[in-house]
Amino acid sequence: MVDLLPLSLTNASVRKTGKTILGPVSLTLSGTGTTILLGPNGAGKSSLLRLMHGLDRPASGTVHWAVPHDIAHLHQAFVFQHAILLRRSVLDNIAYPLVAHGMARKPARAVAADWLDRIGLTPHANRPANTLSGGERQKLAMARALIRAPSVLFLDEPCSNLDGQATAEIESLLQEAHTQGTRLIMATHDLGQARRLATDVLFIHKGALLEHGPADRFFATPQTPEAIAFLKGDIVL
Amino acid sequence: MDDLWQGMIAALRLIGALDADLFEIIGRSLYVTLSATLIASAIGLPLGAWLAVSRFRQRRTVISLLNALMGLPPVVVGLIVYLLFSRAGPLGVLGLLFTPTAMIIAQCIIITPLIASIAHQALRDLWAEYHDLLISISTSRSTRIRTLLWDGRRALLTASLAGFGRAIGEVGAILIVGGNIDHVTRVLTTAIALETSKGNLAMALALGLILIALAIGVNLAVHGLSRTERTARW
Numbered sequence: 001m002v003d004l005l006p007l008s009l010t011n012a013s014v015r016k017t018g019k020t021i022l023g024p025v026s027l028t029l030s031g032t033g034t035t036i037l038l039g040p041n042g043a044g045k046s047s048l049l050r051l052m053h054g055l056d057r058p059a060s061g062t063v064h065w066a067v068p069h070d071i072a073h074l075h076q077a078f079v080f081q082h083a084i085l086l087r088r089s090v091l092d093n094i095a096y097p098l099v100a101h102g103m104a105r106k107p108a109r110a111v112a113a114d115w116l117d118r119i120g121l122t123p124h125a126n127r128p129a130n131t132l133s134g135g136e137r138q139k140l141a142m143a144r145a146l147i148r149a150p151s152v153l154f155l156d157e158p159c160s161n162l163d164g165q166a167t168a169e170i171e172s173l174l175q176e177a178h179t180q181g182t183r184l185i186m187a188t189h190d191l192g193q194a195r196r197l198a199t200d201v202l203f204i205h206k207g208a209l210l211e212h213g214p215a216d217r218f219f220a221t222p223q224t225p226e227a228i229a230f231l232k233g234d235i236v237l
Numbered sequence: 238m239d240d241l242w243q244g245m246i247a248a249l250r251l252i253g254a255l256d257a258d259l260f261e262i263i264g265r266s267l268y269v270t271l272s273a274t275l276i277a278s279a280i281g282l283p284l285g286a287w288l289a290v291s292r293f294r295q296r297r298t299v300i301s302l303l304n305a306l307m308g309l310p311p312v313v314v315g316l317i318v319y320l321l322f323s324r325a326g327p328l329g330v331l332g333l334l335f336t337p338t339a340m341i342i343a344q345c346i347i348i349t350p351l352i353a354s355i356a357h358q359a360l361r362d363l364w365a366e367y368h369d370l371l372i373s374i375s376t377s378r379s380t381r382i383r384t385l386l387w388d389g390r391r392a393l394l395t396a397s398l399a400g401f402g403r404a405i406g407e408v409g410a411i412l413i414v415g416g417n418i419d420h421v422t423r424v425l426t427t428a429i430a431l432e433t434s435k436g437n438l439a440m441a442l443a444l445g446l447i448l449i450a451l452a453i454g455v456n457l458a459v460h461g462l463s464r465t466e467r468t469a470r471w
Contacts, residue, residue, distance in 0.1 A: 053373065054372075055369055055372055055373065070375075073375050074375050076373075077373065077374075078369075078373040080369060080370070084366065084367065084369060084370040086367070086370075086384070086388055087363075087388040087389075088388065096374070096384075097374050100374055100376045100380045100384070101374075101375075
């Protein structure tokens, strides 16, 4: 796996329709493990993920990986909050990233069939992807993101609309990816999930990065009043 | 009303008689227009997809231009193609004037903007849906275009059929570049124009009804083959 880290953001900000919705943010991510982005809705978690992945360009400041941007992007994947489904069968959806990068259709489908088995969707292989349930869609998106063994995987609240069973299945896929060496960077506002998965935490509020540190320290002794309130379960405005 | 009835009766009689000339004309109509539709689709559909995924400075201008070209007057297109292929014209050496090939070229010019524009409209929405994913997967532009063309194929069928519809009923351009020569370039629309001018209204109407039936038939056949609207598929 290609080592893309450290990732460093320097005074990076994101603007949408003239309004600054994130930043300026400066941070450095390195090492292994799972980084969890925490914060209330609209805090800027998605924007930060999209900025790091390169889906949005910084309005100011810079985003730097250890390798050139194009190469870094090639070894990343992104799981969106609402799975984006191609108008194809379940199997072809999962095979798509391989085919798009030049693998022949047949071997790509063989690898995809393997993944399909792993996520338990083999019986649905030839169904149009849009007939899947919410949990199945997200598992499809996970398999599609992991099929090229990314060095870094971004996840934007992948479990926000899922029940316990589906969430557990997604989390076990994440654990597996983690042991395979994939660095996970995930936004969530599910505190339980954050505690289960995080090795370090970025706490974001109103487009500003308020805290960044190891998970155990963040959960035990949050530093800012916003983080304290958030962890207590209060409504943070 | 009488004329209409007579036309219908004449049409049935014509078909019933299995008139060889009639079937030759129908065959040529289909050959010219289907060829033009295929070629125009091969150009217009990728062009529409390319416009959907590309962002460049003059993009709006190109799209407006394309939309304007949808209303290209066939007679003018015919005239220009005529001038290009006439003996003294720049492409005169090819000797294509008054051949079905020249008619195909003229119809291609007429319907390519139409097909490209409808394709662009359809694929723009699909691209909005796919954008984040395809950017995230680091796809090349040609992969994006191919993905849109494949996944949007049902919508693109409509674009091609619209092109076919415009071409099969078109008379101005092919009359000029084809010349309506019996057994060489006569097609249904030019035959209708001729029969009308001769005052042979029943015959003209009969041919017209056959033309409409042909257009409906091709549409039904294409939809049947591609199995659109059959199940809850995309």
